[in-house]
Every structure is written in structure tokens, then in C-alpha cells.
Amino acid sequence: MSIVERLCSQRVARSKHVKALALAISLSVSFGAAASSESLQSYQPVTPTIDQARANILIARQLQFTHFRDLRVSDDLSGDIFDTYLKYLDGQKVYLTQDDLDGFVDIRDHLGSALRTGKLQPGFDIYNLVQKRIIERLHFALNLLDQGVGNLDFGGNDSILLDRSDSDWVANSVRLDELWTKRIKNAVLAQRLNGSDDDTLTDTLRQRYEAQLKRAYQARSEDAFQAYMNAFAGMWDPHTSYFSPRTSENFNINMSLSLEGIGAVLQGDNEYTKVVRLVPGGPAFQQGQLQPADRIVSVTQEGETPVNVIGWRLDEVVDLIRGPRDSVVTLEVIPSGAADETVTKAIAIKRDQVKLEEQSASKKVIELDRNGQSYKVGAITIPTFYADFQAMQAGDRNYKSTTRDVRRLLEELQAEGVEGLVIDLRNNGGGALHEANDLVGLFIDSGPTVQIRNANNDVQILNDEDPDVAFKGPMVVLVNRMSASASEIFAGAIQDYGRGLVVGSQTFGKGTVQAVRPLNHGQLKITQSKFYRVSGGSTQHKGVMPDIEIPSRIDNTLIGEDALDHALPWDQIDAVDHTQYFDFSNIIDELRLRHDKRFDASPEFSLLQQEIDFLKQQRQQNSVSLNMDERQQQHKQIERTRLTIANARRELIGETPFDSMEELDDWQDLQAADLKSNDEETDFVIREGGQIMADMLELDRRTAALPAMGSPLTSKAQTAQASTEL
Structure with missing residues (x-):
């Protein structure tokens, strides 16, 4: 039996x-x-x-x-x-x-x-x-x-x-x-x-x-x-997984970037299909409404009725979402911050290929006036660490890559007279490891950038061998919970070298390397090594902790390595010798104080905090009533709060408030493309990065706290480790 x-x-x-x-x-x-x-x-x-x-x-x-x-x-x-x-x-x-x-x-x-x-x-x-x-x-x-x-x-x-x-x-x-x-x-x-x-x-x-x-x-x-x-x-770690022959085919398509779809990484989550992350520059990223941890309820093709996908296999959902370029697919999702599964939202996305140019680094100039002094700060947003491998292999001397593009943007910014730099790595999920190594090299003379330890405890050290420095001034690196892998390597190296301050929220904590190995039936993606900073601490599990914290809407209990079952732990190995360029210890307390005062007086931050508190309250709700009258009251209260926050933000930019939730929803559908996080008009975080940089420059002028580039404070690994330990 x-x-x-x-x-x-x-x-x-x-x-x-x-x-x-x-x-x-x-x-x-x-x-x-x-x-x-x-x-x-x-x-x-x-x-x-x-x-x-x-x-x-x-x-x-x-x-x-x-x-x-x-x-x-x-x-x-x-x-x-x-x-x-x-x-x-x-x-x-x-x-x-x-x-x-x-x-x-x-x-x-x-x-x-x-x-x-x-x-x-x-x-x-x-x-x-x-x-x-x-x-x-x-x-x-x-x-x-x-x-x-x-x-x-x-x-x-x-x-x-x-x-x-x-x-x-x-x-x-x-x-x-x-x-x-x-x-x-x-x-x-x-x-x-x-x-x-x-x-x-x-x-x-x-x-x-x-x-x-x-x-x-x-x-x-x-x-x-x-x-x-x-x-x-999964007993070994959450990034080790088996791919069936069918799943292997989809994985290989995704890795080649030849897939035409919405540019989202999905995974199964009980009965639902959950959004893990968005591909920078992809259709969903540009549309702006789909978010990590959203769960998909139904999929609708143009001119057809919705297809409910609760309980579907992941590969079937992927096939349904995938489709020809320029066609529109509508996803009904349960937003990650929804109070319960009854709250859904329809998001229409036009399918397209993820284009390399749409993942490219871009620049802005932030001009600030302080007590009669003007400050010009450059800001570079890097959505991913990319490289056009096909053009590189074909011998194209002008192939695109993160490091090449950032070097060009730095030249343009310095020609415009910027004194400081903000590098925005928020939502950057990583990419080509050698690009993270080379990008660090733009800001240091030479030296190690990351350590990689395998299962045999052999340690490989990646180095920047080029003594050329593209930018010698102080830096701020913006990160959030969705900054992962190569982003964490770059941010950790900049922090360890004392080349800049890391600002934002704790990063994802993805500090492992996987390889895909063929089987007689399918493939096995297996974790084979682990990243460590030059100071010796791993980027695994803890990620990179910011020097100045900015709260985020992202729930760390849902997103991040430490939210995953059986994740490899944080540990450390020996530090390697590296230069420390700037000493921020004399000014960091003053920088944090100024930042806190600005945020306390900032209406944008007040609204952000209201949203965070509202989402936290919703997530903490453990049950819902099945009484119709009580449920209607809860539903109306949630809608009133959403409308109040949205209208407060409208008033900040001088726009007319919405009269109803229907009007707000219609506007969001029409204006989704303008809601991307890297839009300077609506993103006060990148402006705050510029403010912190202006504070650094102002304090430098007053106290000469920051030595000039090329005058390192120390080259002893132990000192650098002590000043940057997680």
C-alpha cells in the first residue's frame, strides 16, 4: 500500500x-x-x-x-x-x-x-x-x-x-x-x-x-x-536550485537578453507568482508601477478577457506574460504593501526588448546655494553593471560598458565644474563583476577591489591595475535594499577606501557567486564562492551598511538576503592592504546632524515617513474582518489615507489635488512613465545626496578636514578594517 x-x-x-x-x-x-x-x-x-x-x-x-x-x-x-x-x-x-x-x-x-x-x-x-x-x-x-x-x-x-x-x-x-x-x-x-x-x-x-x-x-x-x-x-542556500529541461531553456533565454517581455524576474510563491526584481531599463522598470514582492493574480492580453493565474506553474505564467514587441499585457497584482489579498491593482505594460542603451549610466548636475556660496554637484545614475560582450568579442573599440560610460560622464561633469559627485546605485541589482572592479578603479590609484573565496578556502583578489584616476573629489554613493551583488562590491570598496560616504538603507546582502552545471536531465545552479570586501567582511547576508541612513518603503523582512531561508551567514577573512584616502570621522556627526535637520523640516521626507508608517501598519495587520460593514469601513479608511498622501505630494509640486481614488488611479495609469525613481523632479533622495555632498564641501572649506586626493591617511589594512567594519 x-x-x-x-x-x-x-x-x-x-x-x-x-x-x-x-x-x-x-x-x-x-x-x-x-x-x-x-x-x-x-x-x-x-x-x-x-x-x-x-x-x-x-x-x-x-x-x-x-x-x-x-x-x-x-x-x-x-x-x-x-x-x-x-x-x-x-x-x-x-x-x-x-x-x-x-x-x-x-x-x-x-x-x-x-x-x-x-x-x-x-x-x-x-x-x-x-x-x-x-x-x-x-x-x-x-x-x-x-x-x-x-x-x-x-x-x-x-x-x-x-x-x-x-x-x-x-x-x-x-x-x-x-x-x-x-x-x-x-x-x-x-x-x-x-x-x-x-x-x-x-x-x-x-x-x-x-x-x-x-x-x-x-x-x-x-x-x-x-x-x-x-x-x-535549498538546504544549502536559497540561490542553489534545480532547473528542469523546460526551466533551463527559459533561464538560458533570459541570460542572453533575447527575451521579449516586460523585463521582470519572477518566482513561485505558494499559489502566486511573485515579482523578485525588475530589469533596469526594461518595460516594467520604465512603466514604474510594478514593484518587487508584488504577486500576480491575473494576466490579460490586449482585447481579451483576464486569465487568472493563481495556482499556475511558473513556466506557464512566464509564457503567458511573454509576447511580441509593442503588444500590451495587463497584470493584476496584489501590491507588496497591500493590507490583504483582496487589494489588487491592474498594471498595463508594453512589451519590448531590454535595450542596452536604456540600462546606460546617465548624469545630472545639482546646483545648490549655501549662505552666498554656490556648490555644483554631479550625479550619475547607474541602473546596472553592463557590458556589450558581443561588441567586445567582435573587437569593437567603442563597445559600451558601465565603466566606459561613467568615465565619459565624469569628463563632461568636470568640464561643467562639479566639485563633488553622487553615484546612485539604488535598485541596481548587479551585473558584470569585472565592471564593478573597473568602476572602483576610476576612483582609486590602484589596489584590490574585492576578494572571492571558494569552498576550498582559496582566495582570489581582484585588483585595479590602472593608476589613472578619473575623479579625485569626494563622493556620495546612494544605495537601497535593492542594491545587490556588484553594487555592494562597489559601495563596500568606496567605503573601505574612504573615497566616499554610503548613504541610504542597508543593501540586499547578495554576496555569493553561482555557476550553472549541466545534468543528464536539466541543470543545477549551485553556489560555489563568496564575496568579501577588502576590509575582510563579507557582503553576504549583512550587505553594506550606510554611513548616513535614509529610510525606505521596502520592507526588509520581505526583501533581502537575510529574509531568505538557509541563507549563507556573514563572516570575515583577513583584510588586504589598501589605501584610505579621506577621513570622515571629524565631520560624520555634523553631516548626520545636518541631514536629520533637513529631513525633519522636509515635507517630502514627512510624506515618505507617512507612507512607510502606513505600509508598516498594513503589513502588521494579522487578520481581516469578514463582516461586510466593518470591512467596508477598513477599505474606505485605506483609500482615504492613500488619497491624502497622494494629494499632499501633488500640492508640493503645485498640482491640483485629486477628488477621488478613481481619479488618482486613472492619473497613475496615464502618468506611470513619470514615476520612475530616477526622475529628479519627483526624487528628493538624489537631491539629498547633493545636499550631503555640499555639506562635505562646506565643512572641507571651513576645516580642511578632507585631505587632497593622493595624500592617503594610511595603507595599513588593519586601520582601514577598524574604520569600516560592518
Whole structure:
């Protein structure tokens, strides 16, 4: 008897103990029971293949012997693998029950040894049971809709937990029926609050559940294998993952930048597809409304009806979003800062290729007057670390790259008489490592830029060998939570060398290097080394901490390396000798004081803080009411707050306030392209970077606190390490 069959038998036996309780629940339980019988007969369990078993053995060997983390494949990992696998399959704990989990006792502690030897059946048994339970639940939902949403009671004191990931599993199917009745009531309330009548919302929800049901019945062996291997590989770190042959194809397309789409990196997140990051210069980045951690509810092609994608496989969602250039796709998303899953937003994006020129560095000049003194500060925005490899390989001496473009912009800015420089790396997710190395080289005489340690503890040091310096003045580097990888290498090096101050918020903390290795079946992306700053501290996990902090709307608990399960820890190795050019210790307290005073008096910062507080309050809301009147009041309060903040920002720029949320939403749809973070007219953070630079120049004139470039304070690695330790 398989595990699935045994669990089903156990469930029948336990039903005798809950019969009395079942009679008190209403007719919905009988619908659930009928659905259970039908779905168990209809679902065809998936089974592992020989190729998958061979790939499993290869993956186990690669993880154990070539991954940066020294971790053995053994039964010591079994419990964590089991929990991670269930989190992937049923992260919100809405399909399985404690009764189901009790049936897994025999295999829970032995997954490690099974995976070491290619025995996949235990993982497939778990997957098949989850699929059966999904089918049961969806039939239950459809049956409840068939009874009529008008029969649901929205007048009591019921509420529903928004995030069940840390909750206990419900005891049995009867309790699960109660939970799903609440989930459906919540979905109905959401549609009513969005203006849908009962007939329309019933059709919408039925289409959603039927689409999910169809995909559950169409489960493939590869779906189970990929989920199981990713739960296994994820024990080593969150960036190590298995790509099925189909996913490998999509990965290779993305790496070649030949994909025509919206320019967003997506990943599965329970039933949803979640936005991980936006590609700088891509259509979604330029449109300006889609944000990291947004979850996609539906996808609409031009002239067609929306397709609900909740419960879809990631590759299917990617295929639906991908399309020909200049066509428009509309994504309905749950914004990352939404109070609950009932708040959605439609975002229309015109598909296009990500063009290299749209990722290029750009410049501005910020002119400031202080007590009769004028200051001219240059600002360079770098969306990504790019290089035109094809032109480089073809021998084109004028190929585009980050370093080449920034050198040219520096020459232009210095010709305009700038005294200081702001480098904006916010939302820069990294890119070509050699470009980060070369870019550091524009601001130092020569020396190391980053250390790379592999699993054998061998350390490679990348150096700037060119003594030429493109800019010798003081610098400010702007970062935020979405500044990652190569951005962190550059910001960390500038901080360690004392070439400038880092301003903004803690960076992402992505300090690892991955390689993609072929298997007999698919590919394995595996972490093989780790980045370290010249001061010895890793950029992994902690990222780069700013010298002067500016709060951000981004929730660090949702975005960032330290928000990921099994992330490699921060550590440090020996520092390497490097020069420290400027000593900011005499002026940093004064710089922070001036910055704080400006922000306390700044209406833009006041609005930013209001938004941050509002979003934080929304995220902290653990449950929502299922009472219609109470829910309407909450909905209206949220809309009033959004409208108040938007109108306050309108008044700052001399524009007429909006009369309603509908007017605000319409305006956002029309003006989305003007909402990019690098728009100087609406972005006060880059102006504040200029203000901090003006403070540095002013204090330098008064106290001569900053030595001239070429007069290093020290070349001892120990001193530099002490002054910049994270």
C-alpha cells in the first residue's frame, strides 16, 4: 500500500471520530466529502522516471562535494527537507491537515538517505497527496459557490488570518472546511468591495477555481521532481536550485537578453507568482508601477478577457506574460504593501526588448546655494553593471560598458565644474563583476577591489591595475535594499577606501557567486564562492551598511538576503592592504546632524515617513474582518489615507489635488512613465545626496578636514578594517 493509499484509509477511519461535529457544520461538509470521492478517483498520480533518479544522484553529489557550504547529505537533513517541501507545496497550510501529516511519520526522518541514493518515491507520494487535497478543496469551493454566495453570512464577528505560514495545521478535514468557508467569504468580500455584483463575482471566482482545478489534474512528473529537488537544494542556500529541461531553456533565454517581455524576474510563491526584481531599463522598470514582492493574480492580453493565474506553474505564467514587441499585457497584482489579498491593482505594460542603451549610466548636475556660496554637484545614475560582450568579442573599440560610460560622464561633469559627485546605485541589482572592479578603479590609484573565496578556502583578489584616476573629489554613493551583488562590491570598496560616504538603507546582502552545471536531465545552479570586501567582511547576508541612513518603503523582512531561508551567514577573512584616502570621522556627526535637520523640516521626507508608517501598519495587520460593514469601513479608511498622501505630494509640486481614488488611479495609469525613481523632479533622495555632498564641501572649506586626493591617511589594512567594519 502506498503512502497516499494508507493516508486515505486513515482518513476514513478517523471520520468516525468527527461525525458528530460534522453534523453541526452545515451542508458544506457533505459537498466536501463528495468532492473528495470524485477527485480521488479522477486524479492520476505522477511517478518518478529513471532519468530523474539519475539526476537526483548527481545533484546530491554536486551539493555535497562542490557547494560552498560544507553540508553532508544524510538523514540529519530529513526534517528540514520535509518542512521546506511542504512549505513549497502548501505554504499557507490550507490543503493538508494534521491528520495528513501524522501519516508521514514513517518517512519524515529518512528523506536524506533516500535522496542520496535516488529513491524519489517518498517525495512523489507527498506531492500526490497534496494534489489530491488541492482537488478536494477546489471542488469544495465550487460546490459552495453553487449554493449561492447570497447564502453566506457577512454579519457576524468572523475574521480570517492573512498569513497562515506560521500557524498550526488544522486538525482534520472538518476544520479545513470551516477554514475554506472563510477563505471563500473573504474572496467574495474582496470582489464586492471592488464593485462586482454577485453574479459577476461568482463567475470570476468559479473561473479562478476551475483553472486551478484543471492544472491540478494536469500535474506532471516534472512538477513534482522540480519541487522536490528545489526543497533539497535549498538546504544549502536559497540561490542553489534545480532547473528542469523546460526551466533551463527559459533561464538560458533570459541570460542572453533575447527575451521579449516586460523585463521582470519572477518566482513561485505558494499559489502566486511573485515579482523578485525588475530589469533596469526594461518595460516594467520604465512603466514604474510594478514593484518587487508584488504577486500576480491575473494576466490579460490586449482585447481579451483576464486569465487568472493563481495556482499556475511558473513556466506557464512566464509564457503567458511573454509576447511580441509593442503588444500590451495587463497584470493584476496584489501590491507588496497591500493590507490583504483582496487589494489588487491592474498594471498595463508594453512589451519590448531590454535595450542596452536604456540600462546606460546617465548624469545630472545639482546646483545648490549655501549662505552666498554656490556648490555644483554631479550625479550619475547607474541602473546596472553592463557590458556589450558581443561588441567586445567582435573587437569593437567603442563597445559600451558601465565603466566606459561613467568615465565619459565624469569628463563632461568636470568640464561643467562639479566639485563633488553622487553615484546612485539604488535598485541596481548587479551585473558584470569585472565592471564593478573597473568602476572602483576610476576612483582609486590602484589596489584590490574585492576578494572571492571558494569552498576550498582559496582566495582570489581582484585588483585595479590602472593608476589613472578619473575623479579625485569626494563622493556620495546612494544605495537601497535593492542594491545587490556588484553594487555592494562597489559601495563596500568606496567605503573601505574612504573615497566616499554610503548613504541610504542597508543593501540586499547578495554576496555569493553561482555557476550553472549541466545534468543528464536539466541543470543545477549551485553556489560555489563568496564575496568579501577588502576590509575582510563579507557582503553576504549583512550587505553594506550606510554611513548616513535614509529610510525606505521596502520592507526588509520581505526583501533581502537575510529574509531568505538557509541563507549563507556573514563572516570575515583577513583584510588586504589598501589605501584610505579621506577621513570622515571629524565631520560624520555634523553631516548626520545636518541631514536629520533637513529631513525633519522636509515635507517630502514627512510624506515618505507617512507612507512607510502606513505600509508598516498594513503589513502588521494579522487578520481581516469578514463582516461586510466593518470591512467596508477598513477599505474606505485605506483609500482615504492613500488619497491624502497622494494629494499632499501633488500640492508640493503645485498640482491640483485629486477628488477621488478613481481619479488618482486613472492619473497613475496615464502618468506611470513619470514615476520612475530616477526622475529628479519627483526624487528628493538624489537631491539629498547633493545636499550631503555640499555639506562635505562646506565643512572641507571651513576645516580642511578632507585631505587632497593622493595624500592617503594610511595603507595599513588593519586601520582601514577598524574604520569600516560592518
